[in-house]
Amino acid sequence: MGRHRDRLIPGAGLTALALIPLAFLAVFFVLPVGGMLVRGFAPDGAWDFSGVTEVLTRPRTGRVLFFTVSMAAAGTVLTLLLGLPLAFVLYRLRFPGRGLLRAVVVMPFVLPTVVVGVMFRALLSAGGPLGFLGWDRSWIQILAAYVFFNLAVVVRTVGGMWEGLDRRAEDAAAALGARPAQVFRTVTLPALAPAIISAGTLVFLFCSTAFGVVLTLGGLRYGTIESEIYLLTTEFLDLRGAAVLSVIQLLAVVAMLAVAARGRARTEQSLTRSRGVARAPRGSDWPLLAVAGGVVAFVLLPVLTLVWRSVRDGGGFTLDHYRLLADPDASPALRVSILDAVSNSLRTAVDATVLAMVLGLCVSIVVSRRPRGAGARRVVSALDGAFMLPLGISAVTVGFGFLITLDRPPLDLRTSAVLVPIAQALVALPLVVRTITPVLRSVDPRLRQAAAALGAGPLRAAWTAEGPVLGKPLLAATGFAFAISLGEFGATSFLARPDRPTVPVVIYQLISRPGADNLGMALAASVLLSLLTVTVMGLVERLRVGSVGSF
Helix, strand or coil: HHHHHHHHCHHHHHHHHHHHHHHHHHHHHHHHHHHCCCCCCCCCCCCCHHHEEEEEEEECHHHHHHHHHHHHHHHHHHHHHHHHHHHHHHHHHHHCHHHHHHHHHHHHHHHCCHHHHHHHHHHHCCCCCCCHHCCCHHHHHHHHHHHHHHHHHHHHHHHHHHCCCHHHHHHHHHHHCCCCCHHHHHHHHHHHHHHHHHHHHHHHHHHHCHHHHHHHHHHHHHCHHHHHHHHHHCCCCCCHHHHHHHHHHHHHEEEEEHHHHHHHHHHHHHCCHHHHHHCCCHHHHHHHHCCCHHHHHHHHHHHHHHHHHHCCCCEECCCCCHHHCCCCCCCCCCCCCCCHHHHHHHHHHHHHHHHHHHHHHHHHHHHHCCCCCCCHHHHHHHHHHCCCHHCCCHHHHHHHHHHHHCCCEEEECCCCCHHHHHHHHHHHHHHHHHHHHHHHHCCCHHHHHHHHHCCCCCCHHHHHHHHHHHHHHHHHHHHHHHHHHHHCCCHHHHHHCCCCHHHHHHHHHHCCCHHHHHHHHHHHHHHHHHHHHHHHHHHHHHHHHCCCCCC
């Protein structure tokens, strides 16, 4: 019966649903990225690729590529090593406060990368609690921030599948005399492999595109492809060099998303076979509990340090940094107060969230269908992958592309305030799709067929089957999109108007200027933004939607 599932929604209806987000993607993603590449490869109207070799043979380009790949690989390995024990503890064991710890672990992923950079500067700088290590402005600081930022990807992706594994195979292996390590190696690990591969691929992707982290912690000393594109674009106006690096990044992103999609497809199948029940910790679990406790401490330490240093001034406590947030004249770096920037961020995030949810729901409905023909299935798969591309394409490329392509009628939007929520919606859209799509795919198609057999029309049949399970995922996706939009920095740093900055842009402006008051206000603003995102993700976690975070 499953083979007829998509006859319940007419092909014209699915086509219309697909065309809406495709038009959005074409205008606000393909056009800006393409415009950036055209400016780089065809500055005089004729294509010229003769400079590609020159760009690739630059000594700095080689250093940037090596640093990007090596740091992303190291970050991926460390994140997996620390994330797997934590995923086991948070998804296979039952103990008080587990939900709170899940929200704490997810929090870093939705924080702005510039705030993550501020946290590790506060932690490892000369006045920080770990300043004695001498890691300030070093590659170790960047690597630690990578792990901090991406732990949620491993914990949510692998943990969600681990929680749903049928444990009878593990119990059978144990009953036959296999030791716990043997059970894990021969039974559990093969079952988790698709989720681990998917998570590892995405961690590598996010590490290699963590623009704000590298910009804040590395400066000009350390550069990744993302920060190098920013430097070439803004400082040297070398659009050819930026275009070459953007193409390299695009090819790498497509390859990584293809690998992640294969792992994700196998992971999503477990949603309909979930039989896992969390158990109380045993004596043999204490080593893993100790590792998980250390990882949670690693996550909390930068956050607590940020809060601590935001209320310190010299040798004593003060709230002056928070009072200055309401003063538009507190810093010459700002044209508005930080509280005004908070208001701008909230309004922009609401607009971006509404846009991302409308488009994300359309995409999810289309890509959750399983048509009979092989060609149609390939089209659906291609659509699914296309809407993941904004996750990995340089936000700098997109932001600068907006400025150079949307500059003439009927799309002269360079001075329009709508560009910022559009850019933020592009970033949030893939995460909305990844939250809703697994839920729709897990719905038994026979429910829709039964409703249709009873006389319900196509839309009514689909709503009868899918509506009851969509409530919580839609709320969770809304919260997730809102948190991501609040923290978007890359494209927003290009597009935000000076009189309407968002909080991440203001934080970067403050830490880029010398002065104790500027740093103190940056710390206080980071605390405020962190509190907003933690609150939102705490509410999302209470919904307990397993697909949240299955990127």
